[in-house]
Amino acid sequence: MGKPKTVFCCTACGHVHPKWFGRCSQCGEWNTLVEEIQPPAGVREEVLRATPGSSRAEPLSGIQVSESERYATGIAEMDRVLGGGLLPGAAILLGGEPGIGKSTLLLQAADQIAARYGRVLYISGEESPAQIKLRAQRLGSQSPELFVKADTQLESIIAEIRSLQPFLAIVDSIQTTAWSELTSAPGSVGQVRDCTALLVRLAKETATPIVLVGHVTKDGNIAGPRMLEHLVDVVLYFEGDPHRHYRILRGIKNRFGSTYEIGLFEMSEKGLREVPNPAAVFAGTGGSRPPGSVVTVMLEGNRPLLLEVQALVAPFHGYGFPRRTVTGIDANRLAMILAVLEKRLNIPLGSRDVFVNVTGGITLSEPAGDLGIAAAILSSYFDISLPSQYILFGEIGLSGEVRAVHGAEPRIREARQLGYNAGMIPAGNARDLRRQGIHFEGWAQAGAVEEMKAALFES
Ligand code: TYD
Ligand code: MG
Numbered sequence: 001m002g003k004p005k006t007v008f009c010c011t012a013c014g015h016v017h018p019k020w021f022g023r024c025s026q027c028g029e030w031n032t033l034v035e036e037i038q039p040p041a042g043v044r045e046e047v048l049r050a051t052p053g054s055s056r057a058e059p060l061s062g063i064q065v066s067e068s069e070r071y072a073t074g075i076a077e078m079d080r081v082l083g084g085g086l087l088p089g090a091a092i093l094l095g096g097e098p099g100i101g102k103s104t105l106l107l108q109a110a111d112q113i114a115a116r117y118g119r120v121l122y123i124s125g126e127e128s129p130a131q132i133k134l135r136a137q138r139l140g141s142q143s144p145e146l147f148v149k150a151d152t153q154l155e156s157i158i159a160e161i162r163s164l165q166p167f168l169a170i171v172d173s174i175q176t177t178a179w180s181e182l183t184s185a186p187g188s189v190g191q192v193r194d195c196t197a198l199l200v201r202l203a204k205e206t207a208t209p210i211v212l213v214g215h216v217t218k219d220g221n222i223a224g225p226r227m228l229e230h231l232v233d234v235v236l237y238f239e240g241d242p243h244r245h246y247r248i249l250r251g252i253k254n255r256f257g258s259t260y261e262i263g264l265f266e267m268s269e270k271g272l273r274e275v276p277n278p279a280a281v282f283a284g285t286g287g288s289r290p291p292g293s294v295v296t297v298m299l300e301g302n303r304p305l306l307l308e309v310q311a312l313v314a315p316f317h318g319y320g321f322p323r324r325t326v327t328g329i330d331a332n333r334l335a336m337i338l339a340v341l342e343k344r345l346n347i348p349l350g351s352r353d354v355f356v357n358v359t360g361g362i363t364l365s366e367p368a369g370d371l372g373i374a375a376a377i378l379s380s381y382f383d384i385s386l387p388s389q390y391i392l393f394g395e396i397g398l399s400g401e402v403r404a405v406h407g408a409e410p411r412i413r414e415a416r417q418l419g420y421n422a423g424m425i426p427a428g429n430a431r432d433l434r435r436q437g438i439h440f441e442g443w444a445q446a447g448a449v450e451e452m453k454a455a456l457f458e459s
Pocket of ligand 1: 096104139
C-alpha cells in the first residue's frame with residue numbers, strides 16, 4: 001500500500017489535478033481548486049470486501065414511526081419553517097449574513113426549548129460565556145436548563161455533547177469550528193465540510209437535533225453553507241427584507257417538510273419578535289404607497305425577494321439631455337422601458353428627468369422587474385399612488401408586450417405570505433397558472449403596457 005497522496009480537486013467540476021492551478025483546466029473556473037488528501041492505493045479496493053456492520057437492512061413495512069416525534073420550539077414562526085418542530089437526530093443548518101441575528105434567534109429558541117424539554121447546549125466559537133450571558137439577559141432568557149460553552153475544537157465539542165446529552169445542541173458557528181486532525185485553517189473548505197459531516201453523524205447516532213450556524217457572505221456564494229446544504233437535513237436562511245428591520249427565516253431544504261415556508265420576525269431592543277400577521281406590517285391598514293413607489297418580487301436563484309422600486313419623473317429645465325439616473329437597475333434597461341412607454345402610451349418622457357432607485361442597496365438585474373419599474377415611472381408621472389399591498393412583475397418587450405417570466409408561482413406565493421394579496425402578473429403566466437388549476441384571487445393580468453396603464457392609472 002502506498003502513502004497518502006495530496007491532490008487538488010476542482011470544487012466546481014470535480015476534476016483532479018496533481019498540482020494547484022489558479023484556473024481549472026477542465027471547466028475553466030477560477031479559484032476553485034482545493035487540496036485533498038487521497039487514501040493510499042489499495043484502500044479503495046478493500047472497501048469492496050467489507051463485511052456487514054451491526055445495523056442490517058430491514059423491511060420498510062416493519063419500521064415504526066410516530067408523528068408525535070416532532071418537538072415544537074415554542075416559536076411559532078420557526079416551527080412553521082421547520083415543518084412543525086424539531087425531529088430527533090435532525091441536522092439543521094442556519095445560514096445568513098454576519099450580524100443578521102442568527103445567534104440572537106438561536107439563543108431565544110434555545111431558552112424556550114430548554115424550558116419545555118430540558119437541557120439545551122449552546123456552543124459558541126465567537127463569543128465568551130460572559131458575552132452570551134449579557135445577550136441572554138437582554139433577551140430575557142431564564143431557563144436553568146440552558147448550558148453554554150465557548151469552544152472551537154471539534155473533539156471537545158463532540159465530547160461535551162456526548163457527556164451532557166442535551167435535548168438540542170447548537171454550534172455557532174461552523175466556520176469557527178476546527179478538527180485538529182486537519183491542518184487547514186478553521187473556515188476552510190476542508191474543515192467546514194469535515195466538521196459538518198462529523199457533527200451530522202453525531203446527530204444521527206445520538207438522536208440529538210443539532211443546529212449549525214453558517215455565515216454567508218454578501219454575494220451568497222460561500223465556501224461554507226452552500227457546500228453544506230446536501231450534508232444536512234434542513235437548511236434555513238435568515239435574511240433581511242426591503243424594510244430593513246424585519247427578518248425572514250426561510251426554509252431552503254427540508255427532508256421532513258415543506259420548503260416553501262417562511263417565518264417573519266422583527267429585530268427589537270429585546271431581541272427578535274415574531275410577526276404573526278405580516279399583512280398588517282407590510283400592507284399597512286389599507287393605505288397607499290407614495291406616488292412613484294412600487295413593490296416587485298425578484299428571484300435570486302430559487303429564492304423570491306421582495307423589493308421596492310422608486311421612480312421620480314421631474315420636469316427638465318437644463319440644457320442638453322435630461323437626466324437618467326439609476327441605482328440598482330441597468331441604465332440600458334431603463335432607456336428601453338422609457339422608449340416603450342413613450343412610444344406605446346404617448347407619454348413625453350423624453351423631455352423629463354427620470355430617476356430610478358431600488359431601495360435597500362439591492363440590484364434588480366432580472367427582466368422580470370420591468371413591469372414594476374414601468375409602473376413606478378407612471379405612478380410618479382401621473383402622481384397617482386398604488387395600493388400599498390400591491391405587487392407587480394413581468395418582462396416588457398420592445399413592442400410594449402408584457403412577457404411571461406419564470407417562477408411566477410413562487411413569486412406570488414412569497415408575496416402572499418408577506419401580505420401582498422393583490423397585484424399584476426403577465427397574461428402568459430396567468431394562463432399557465434390557470435391551466436395548472438392554480439387560481440389567485442385579486443391578481444390582475446396584463447398582456448401589454450397599455451393594459452397596465454389602463455388598470456392602474458385610468459380609474
Ligand atoms: P447576531 O445575532 O449577533 O447576528 P449573527 O449571529 O447573525 O452574526 O445579531 C447582531 C445584531 O442584532 C446586532 O447588530 C445587534 C442586533 N440586536 C438587536 O437589535 N437587539 C437585540 O436584542 C440583540 C441581542 C441584538
Ligand atoms: Mg453570531
